Amino acid sequence: MAIQQALDWLQQQTDSMADDLESLCNRNSGSDHREGLEDVANWLEDFFRPIPVPCQRIPLSNYRSLDDHGKWVENATGPALRWDWLGENSHLAKQKPLLLTIHYDTVYGPQNPFQKCVRLDGQRMNGPGVIDAKGGIVILRYAALAACQFLKDSPLRFSIVLTPDEEVGSPASTHLWRQIHSEFDFGLLFEPTMSDGSMVSTRKGTGNFIFKIVGRAAHAGRNFQAGRNAIVHAASLIRDLHQLNGQRENVTINIGRIRGGDAVNVVPDLAVLRVNVRVGDFEDQAWIEQQMQHIASRYDAPEAGYQVHVEGGIHSPPKPIDSQTEKWMRWVESEAQQLGQTIRWNASGGASDGNKLQALGLSNLDTLGPDGDGLHSDKEWVDLTSLRKKASIVVRLLDRYVADEFVNNSRTE
Numbered sequence: 139m140a141i142q143q144a145l146d147w148l149q150q151q152t153d154s155m156a157d158d159l160e161s162l163c164n165r166n167s168g169s170d171h172r173e174g175l176e177d178v179a180n181w182l183e184d185f186f187r188p189i190p191v192p193c194q195r196i197p198l199s200n201y202r203s204l205d206d207h208g209k210w211v212e213n214a215t216g217p218a219l220r221w222d223w224l225g226e227n228s229h230l231a232k233q234k235p236l237l238l239t240i241h242y243d244t245v246y247g248p249q250n251p252f253q254k255c256v257r258l259d260g261q262r263m264n265g266p267g268v269i270d271a272k273g274g275i276v277i278l279r280y281a282a283l284a285a286c287q288f289l290k291d292s293p294l295r296f297s298i299v300l301t302p303d304e305e306v307g308s309p310a311s312t313h314l315w316r317q318i319h320s321e322f323d324f325g326l327l328f329e330p331t332m333s334d335g336s337m338v339s340t341r342k343g344t345g346n347f348i349f350k351i352v353g354r355a356a357h358a359g360r361n362f363q364a365g366r367n368a369i370v371h372a373a374s375l376i377r378d379l380h381q382l383n384g385q386r387e388n389v390t391i392n393i394g395r396i397r398g399g400d401a402v403n404v405v406p407d408l409a410v411l412r413v414n415v416r417v418g419d420f421e422d423q424a425w426i427e428q429q430m431q432h433i434a435s436r437y438d439a440p441e442a443g444y445q446v447h448v449e450g451g452i453h454s455p456p457k458p459i460d461s462q463t464e465k466w467m468r469w470v471e472s473e474a475q476q477l478g479q480t481i482r483w484n485a486s487g488g489a490s491d492g493n494k495l496q497a498l499g500l501s502n503l504d505t506l507g508p509d510g511d512g513l514h515s516d517k518e519w520v521d522l523t524s525l526r527k528k529a530s531i532v533v534r535l536l537d538r539y540v541a542d543e544f545v546n547n548s549r550t551e
């Protein structure tokens with residue numbers, strides 16, 4: 139009964155969900171755009187106000203990164219936002235609360251020409267962050283609001299956490315996850331589904347490495363021989379890195395960016411090289427970390443005038459399926475089926491905060507966000523009908539969880 143009321147209410151919210159998503163995506167919150175993140179955090183505080191608990195605005199500390207001149211710089215991010223909701227019978231709950239989480243930063247900074255949403259037709263909308271991950275925020279908010287209204291006499295307890303830095307590897311919110319992950323029983327994350335609509339089963343691990351290659355500057359005409367060309371040295375190192383591809387089945391190494399040199403008549407004394415790696419399992423992870431160190435030390439030759447340092451590592455470990463996740467996967471399948479939807483699963487090469495949370499010990503499902511495609515490009519689009527469909531699955535899942543946990547309570551439908 140209660141669950142049917144929740145689903146009926148969600149059905150009536152279909153247009154509001156699309157309108158709210160458009161407003162949210164038209165506000166810029168690129169990961170490096172501090173003012174934009176603050177602005178969107180304010181907007182989100184308002185957006186979540188119907189959930190009748192106070193919002194905690196959690197400041198996150200600055201994080202360091204190596205810039206293209208090989209210097210450490212401090213980066214500021216926005217706040218994390220948190221709400222802790224308790225059902226009226228939450229004192230009867232046997233488990234810890236659930237965690238409902240997603241990020242509110244996007245990959246599009248304020249200089250990017252992609253800033254506004256466009257409705258493509260009645261069903262699809264193109265816009266920055268429509269699936270990654272602002273559509274997930276809208277689904278989370280409506281599902282949570284439905285639960286607060288219609289499942290409030292259950293023992294359900296959940297916390298909502300929204301973070302500002304996932305697209306840059308969660309350098310600041312990782313500290314928050316370390317502090318709070320053990321407060322929760324299980325996590326639901328609202329990343330988008332894969333392009334064919336599948337939810338993600340396993341995820342590869344990923345990480346970034348930065349090589350700083352220092353040579354010796356010299357005039358290109360007067361004393362060329364005295365110079366030690368950091369770009370040329372980097373080029374040899376890159377060839378070795380690239381040759382690691384294909385050595386292990388599930389490991390890839392992408393040479394993503396290189397910066398070095400300035401005036402063309404100067405032997406360059408610096409090159410900064412950024413590399414993204416993907417690993418299938420923990421053995422791959424150990425292997426790649428070792429290979430990176432090996433290559434750095436092979437090219438570090440101070441006696442020849444070259445210094446090479448490597449920074450970084452796997453920030454998101456691989457995410458296999460554990461038994462608790464397995465149980466939730468079956469629940470999603472059956473709850474979706476009750477709604478006439480079919481869930482398919484697929485492995486993903488991409489990582490999410492779900493990788494980090496699982497590595498810390500908090501099992502989770504991480505693709506309860508919308509359907510669509512083109513994320514991280516100006517082609518990003520969302521299937522607007524998936525907002526209500528996913529919110530309906532989530533509210534059924536919450537009800538299912540409570541029924542399973544609260545043995546003496548038959549399901550509320």
Ligand SMILES: [Zn+2]
Nearest residue numbers: 270305513514
């Ligand atoms: Zn993303």
